[in-house]
Structures are given as structure tokens and as C-alpha cells.
Amino acid sequence: MGGPRPRSESERESLCGADREVVRRAQEGDDGAFHALVDRYARRLFGFAFSLVGNAADAEDVVQETFLGAFRGLASFEQRSSVETWLFRIAVRQAAKSRRSRGRRRTVSLDHLPESRERAGWSPEKVDTRLDVRAVLGTLSSEHREVVVLREFEGMSYAEMAEVLDVPRGTVESRLFRAREKLKERLSGYLP
Amino acid sequence: MPGCEHMGEVGAYCDGELSGRKRARMAAHIEQCPDCAREVERLRGLSRLLAGASVPQMRPLFLAQLHGRVAPAREVGVVRFAQQLTAVAAAVLVVCCIWLWYVPGSGGANGGPTEGWESAALALQVEMPVDVSPDEQLAEWIVQDLSQENGSD
Numbered sequence: 001m002g003g004p005r006p007r008s009e010s011e012r013e014s015l016c017g018a019d020r021e022v023v024r025r026a027q028e029g030d031d032g033a034f035h036a037l038v039d040r041y042a043r044r045l046f047g048f049a050f051s052l053v054g055n056a057a058d059a060e061d062v063v064q065e066t067f068l069g070a071f072r073g074l075a076s077f078e079q080r081s082s083v084e085t086w087l088f089r090i091a092v093r094q095a096a097k098s099r100r101s102r103g104r105r106r107t108v109s110l111d112h113l114p115e116s117r118e119r120a121g122w123s124p125e126k127v128d129t130r131l132d133v134r135a136v137l138g139t140l141s142s143e144h145r146e147v148v149v150l151r152e153f154e155g156m157s158y159a160e161m162a163e164v165l166d167v168p169r170g171t172v173e174s175r176l177f178r179a180r181e182k183l184k185e186r187l188s189g190y191l192p
Numbered sequence: 193m194p195g196c197e198h199m200g201e202v203g204a205y206c207d208g209e210l211s212g213r214k215r216a217r218m219a220a221h222i223e224q225c226p227d228c229a230r231e232v233e234r235l236r237g238l239s240r241l242l243a244g245a246s247v248p249q250m251r252p253l254f255l256a257q258l259h260g261r262v263a264p265a266r267e268v269g270v271v272r273f274a275q276q277l278t279a280v281a282a283a284v285l286v287v288c289c290i291w292l293w294y295v296p297g298s299g300g301a302n303g304g305p306t307e308g309w310e311s312a313a314l315a316l317q318v319e320m321p322v323d324v325s326p327d328e329q330l331a332e333w334i335v336q337d338l339s340q341e342n343g344s345d
């Protein structure tokens with residue numbers, strides 16, 4: 001993933017403080033501050049968007065719309081949530097919009113991949129693991145894919161995911177459980 | 193789900209989402225329960241598998257484009273003003289060229305010393321439509337109501 005999330009608590013804390021300062025400056029009209037946010041988050045948001053929409057072109061659109069949306073909402077952002085959560089929250093919605101408007105024709109074939117492969121006598125061992133994991137991820141519903149990507153790739157806590165997805169924590173937990181059940185089933189050939 | 197009744201909590205345990213006593217109890221249970229121990233292994237295997245699934249790197253050019261496209265409004269305003277200024281300058285030059293071409297004795301029609309003017313006007317005309325994207329984006333912001341997309345913050 002481009003620009004992985006800092007895992008240690010202290011690293012995150014200092015980044016969070018720096019983000020708040022950058023946003024405060026951007027809100028006060030410091031043009032460079034918003035560009036600093038773009039530099040800091042563009043790669044991560046691209047990786048995140050790619051995992052959700054399944055192709056680079058749409059992922060770029062999602063990233064662009066996310067920052068445009070963030071810039072528009074900058075004045076009313078009260079920093080009740082972290083900047084990271086705020087940006088991912090916008091990105092999730094932009095990705096959903098992208099899937100609805102443009103991604104449909106691209107993801108339809110991906111969505112039906114496991115069934116068609118099974119019918120064609122596909123065996124997991126024969127396929128390159130990394131491609132296969134991506135493809136299987138693409139077979140999940142949007143809701144399941146979102147929780148898996150936020151947890152496994154972005155390392156978010158259940159509370160953070162709940163905030164990003166705007167659902168109760170219990171919903172995050174049950175979605176994650178069901179998504180993992182599906183992944184374990186579809187990737188059983190690779191698992192212990 | 194077949195197996196131990198606690199297997200549903202293994203995910204939260206692996207994610208570090210069980211706190212205090214619950215976590216300690218689960219750890220002790222996993223020591224004793226082959227079903228849950230196997231589930232821990234499978235979930236860790238799944239995490240490793242997903243971690244190995246690569247995402248293409250973002251194009252460096254896209255980052256540069258992104259900075260241009262999401263530029264703060266003040267910068268967009270400056271760009272637009274520069275474009276308008278360029279357009280006015282180009283129009284003035286074109287009018288001057290036409291005037292020089294038609295006014296007798298000005299030398300324009302005879303290939304006199306106005307070549308620089310002509311090429312400058314042409315160059316300016318060529319430059320005009322370049323980088324209109326910030327305006328397009330600005331128009332998009334105005335047309336498109338993203339207020340709901342921006343969350344409740």
C-alpha cells in the first residue's frame with residue numbers, strides 16, 4: 001500500500017496533532033497547508049480507493065473528489081473527529097458514488113468471478129496468490145469490502161471504522177465477521 | 193457455525209478489540225480450545241494473505257495534477273484572472289495585427305517587421321485554452337452539491 005498507516009500509538013498521536021494544526025492553518029486561509037494534507041494523504045487514499053473501486057482510473061477520481069469535497073467542507077469541519085477519519089469518511093462515500101455511476105460495468109465481471117471460475121474448474125493453487133486475493137476481495141459486497149480494507153489495510157480500530165462508515169460499532173463487528181467468513185471460505189486453499 | 197461457541201469472539205480478540213478481563217479470559221480459553229486456536233491461526237493467515245495483496249503505486253504525475261486541481265479557491269481565482277488577462281492581451285494583439293494588415297503603408301501585408309507580433313499573438317492564442325481544469329473543477333463544485341458527502345462535521 002502506498003504510505004502505510006503508522007502503527008504505533010505515539011506515532012499516530014503526533015501525526016494527529018500535526019494534522020489538526022495543518023487543518024487549522026488551512027481554515028485560516030493558509031493555501032500551503034491544504035497542499036500539505038494532499039501530500040500526506042493522497043497515496044494512502046489512492047490505495048484505499050483502489051481497494052474499493054478495483055481500478056486505478058476510478059481510484060484517482062475518488063481521491064480527487066475526496067480532496068475537493070474536503071476543501072469545500074474545510075470551513076465547517078470542527079475537528080470533532082480526526083482529520084484521517086474525516087478524509088476516509090469522504091472517500092468511502094465518493095467510492096460508493098463512483099461505483100454507482102461508473103464502476104458498475106467494470107466491477108460486474110469481478111463480482112461474478114468466483115462462480116465462473118468454479119464452473120471452469122478453477123483451483124486456487126493454480127493462480128497467482130496476490131492477484132487471486134485481490135480478485136476475491138472484489139467478490140465481496142461493498143459493505144464487506146469496506147470493513148476488510150479499513151481493518152486489514154488501514155489498521156483502523158472498530159471505533160474508527162464505525163466513525164468512517166457512520167454505523168454502530170456492533171455493525172462493524174458483525175460485518176467484519178461475515179466478510180472474514182466469506183474470505184476464509186474463498187481463500188481456503190491458502191489458509192492453515 | 194460448527195465448533196466452539198466462543199469462535200465468534202476470536203476476530204475481536206485478534207484485532208485487539210477485547211478489553212481487560214475479556215481479553216485475558218479469551219487468551220486462557222484459546223490455550224485450552226483447539227477450535228479457537230485454529231481460528232486464531234486462520235485469521236492470522238488471512239491477515240498475512242491480505243497484507244501481501246499489492247496495490248499499484250499512485251502515479252507521481254497524478255499527485256502533481258491533484259495539487260493543481262484541488263488548489264485553494266484563491267489560487268484558482270489567480271489562475272482565472274491570469275487566463276482572462278491573457279485572453280484580453282491576445283484579443284488586443286489580434287486586433288492590432290488586423291489593423292496593421294489592412295492600413296495602407298503599415299507594412300503588415302507585405303511581410304514587414306510585424307512577424308514578432310503575429311507569432312506572439314498566435315502563441316498567446318495557443319496558450320489560452322491550456323489548464324482550464326481549475327475552472328472546470330470550480331464549476332463542478334458550484335453545480336455539484338457535495339454538502340451531504342462532506343459528512344456532518
Ligand SMILES: [Zn+2]
Nearest residue numbers: 196198225228
Ligand atoms: Zn473455543
